[in-house]
Amino acid sequence: MKRYVISQWINNEAILKGQAEELATNDKMAVFLLKGENILRSSQLEESHPAFLFLSKGKLSFKLNEDHIEIHAPAHLDFILIHPWSKMKTSKDFEGYFIMTEKSFFISISESIRSKFVGLIYQYAHRPFVPLNEQVVQRISLYINILINIITQPEYHFRNEALENMLRMFQLEIWNTVFNLYKNENTDEQHLWNDILSHFLHLVRTNCRFHHDVKWYATQLCVSSDALSAKTRRMYDKSASQIIDEYLLVEAKACLNNPIYSIQNVAELLSFSDQAAFYKFFKRCSGISPSQFKKEKKQENLNSKRND
Structure with missing residues (x-):
């Protein structure tokens, strides 16, 4: 040591x-x-x-x-x-x-x-x-x-x-x-897991920009990755990884919608190893590329201004 x-x-x-x-x-x-x-x-x-x-x-x-x-x-x-x-x-x-x-x-x-x-x-x-x-x-x-x-x-x-x-x-x-x-305490396991899952969602909301892996959240919660995903599937019909991806996608879209950020900037803000890794994640989760998303949002904003 x-x-x-x-x-x-x-x-x-x-x-x-x-x-x-x-x-x-x-x-x-x-x-x-x-x-x-x-x-x-x-x-x-x-x-x-x-x-x-x-x-x-x-x-x-x-x-x-x-x-x-x-x-x-x-x-x-x-x-x-x-x-x-x-x-x-x-x-x-x-x-x-x-x-x-x-x-x-x-x-x-x-x-x-x-x-x-x-x-x-x-x-x-x-x-x-x-x-x-x-x-x-x-x-x-x-x-x-x-x-x-x-x-x-x-x-x-x-x-x-x-x-x-x-x-x-x-x-x-x-x-x-x-x-x-x-041993003499009446521990309600379901109540305990409700508390854990609540803490998990809070951690994801506040840390998804920096931590993308289920293992990090499981470590913070002192449970195994498999147990955490099993409980999220039972409670939310989604794996822990899917929940992290959903929150991360919301963050990604918010950043891409900001015209001052390039795609490279967004990849760095969200702690991806490089732009290619961010591109792959975004296309997998949203069905379109980051550049296409920025283009569509730009057009939507222009149309909104014209209608106003």
């Missing part, structure tokens, strides 16, 4: 003071032992590596979705970036293991077990932290020690495979705790 990514989360001054001890680092994962007051910073990159914290002593407080949260050890926290974390403070007796993973590595592991807990993942994403009992603490401590040993052991021939399995075990341990936490 690159240090500049880690420094987005951990107070640089704390690193210099020795309050942040680097236990193990490679290109897939970094493990830090954090101790002391205000060692974590709230600033973060929009696109960052997945990070989580095993809080073993003390407490951590922060604001999440305008709510003031205070977490006491022992606990686990997932730093899910779809929500802003701010005013992060740790107590003087704070101690915890901070683990950050390379994004594609983490996603590949999560995808293999996501179906096991898809019904709760969106609910958990809004409050991504759980208290831990003594038995779970013992097992997680063991997993962390094994992770560190695998990363630091020289000439470990199956390092990536072993890290995948241990990280998968770690996640399953946390999700078992999440299931136990929510």
